[in-house]
Amino acid sequence: MSQLLADFATALISGAVKVVDxxxxxxxxxPILYLPPEIGKxxxxxxxxxxSHYDKNGPFWAWNWFELGEHTGTHFDAPVHWISGKDHAxxxxxxxxxxxxxxPVCVIDRSKEASENHDYLLTADSVRDWxxxxxxxxxxxxxxLRTDWYKRNGxxxxxxxxxxxxxxxxxxxxxxxxxxxxKNIIGWGSETIGTDAGSAAGMTPPxxxxxxxxxxxxxxxxxxxxxxxxxxxxxILIAAPxxxxxxxxxxxxxxxxxx
Numbered sequence: 632m633s634q635l636l637a638d639f640a641t642a643l644i645s646g647a648v649k650v651v652d653x654x655x656x657x658x659x660x661x662p663i664l665y666l667p668p669e670i671g672k673x674x675x676x677x678x679x680x681x682x683s684h685y686d687k688n689g690p691f692w693a694w695n696w697f698e699l700g701e702h703t704g705t706h707f708d709a710p711v712h713w714i715s716g717k718d719h720a721x722x723x724x725x726x727x728x729x730x731x732x733x734x735p736v737c738v739i740d741r742s743k744e745a746s747e748n749h750d751y752l753l754t755a756d757s758v759r760d761w762x763x764x765x766x767x768x769x770x771x772x773x774x775x776l777r778t779d780w781y782k783r784n785g786x787x788x789x790x791x792x793x794x795x796x797x798x799x800x801x802x803x804x805x806x807x808x809x810x811x812x813x814k815n816i817i818g819w820g821s822e823t824i825g826t827d828a829g830s831a832a833g834m835t836p837p838x839x840x841x842x843x844x845x846x847x848x849x850x851x852x853x854x855x856x857x858x859x860x861x862x863x864x865x866x867i868l869i870a871a872p873x874x875x876x877x878x879x880x881x882x883x884x885x886x887x888x889x890x
Contacts, residue, residue, distance in 0.1 A: 653855045653868075653885040654705040655784050661704045662787040662854075664824050670832070674700030701880040707872040708826060708841070708851030712879040716845030724878030729871070731850070734817045736773040736868040736887065737765075738861045741801070745778035749792055750830055751801040755810040765863045770815035773868045776803065777858035780822040784856065790824060802828025805839035812847050819844050820852030820870075852885060861887055 642648040655661065659677050666673050677699040683689025702708065709724050710716030721727055739761050745751045753776055758768075768774060778801045783789040792799045800823045803811075811819060819826055819840055826840040836842045844851055852870055867888040872881030 647890070649889045651857055651860045651866075651887040651889050653857050653887055654883065655781065655854050655856050657699075657704040657882055662784065662790040662824060663700075663703065665791060665793070674703060677703055699882065701875065701878060701882075702825075702853070704882050705854045705856065705885055706852070706880055706882045707870055708845070708853065708880045709872065709878060710845040710848050710850070711877075712851075713838075713841045713845040715842045716848060719848045722845075722848060724872040724875045724881050727850070727872075731817055732871040733867065733869050734771055734773050735769065735864075736775060736861065736866050737768050738775050738777050738858055738863050738866075740777045740859075740863065742777055742779040742859070745780060745801040749799040749801065750828070751778070752828055752830075753801070753803045753807045755804070755806040758807055758810055761863070768811065768814045768816065771817050772814075773818050773820060773852070773870070774811050774816050775820040775852070775855060775858055775861075775868075776801070776822070777861075778822050779859060781854070781856040781858070784854065792829065797832070798829030800824070800829035802826070802831060803840055805834055805836065805843065808839050808843045812843060812849065816849065818850035818852065818870075820855050822855050822858060823853065825853050826851040852883075855885060861889060865890055 661677055663674060663676050677697060679695050679697045682694050682696060684693045709727060710719045710722030716722050741751060741753060762768060780800060802821060802823060827838045831838045869886045870883055872883055875881055
């Protein structure tokens, strides 16, 4: 076993294994999810407050404090984030077993479909088609939907992509999520601002990725980047939230280990 880790360290140093950053920059301009007032209250944009910057407030150091929502930028959704997962004893960010933060990852590429249809929905049949090409999705894997939507992340308008009829962004159907959960995945992730499609409020159940994934005590990842740098299979995902006490989620620095 020690040789296994030694070989892994050698692969990292040599570049045989690359570390890919899957996170968007986090700052005051990070796009924030907008909820209509009749649905709920919105999280504020991130605010950074300077404490000192090598000055009279701290002559030898610079540091800041900040205000941000748990579900801001590239972030992790814990089961208690959704009402369907509220009763899981290990469903908060400080109670989730740490082994669940490191897992194999499957990347379903539907970037072409999403570019042609911003309301694209991943179906269970589409997942089965992916499996025919790349092999079965193994238990304990993350499943991520690649749409290249992260390339719109520089602007809230293009990232949220909303008009008078509501937001338009790709995501999964309830049937797709149910199928993936039947494979005993560890979690579901996307490049959009949340783990559901823009049209998810009108689905059954509403926001099926949130409802079904967290009901099953599984996890979500949102606002991921650079999924186009990952293979369909063979990479390892590291997605560890901050250990917020009773946290419903957390911004993260998601990383992938890619051969």
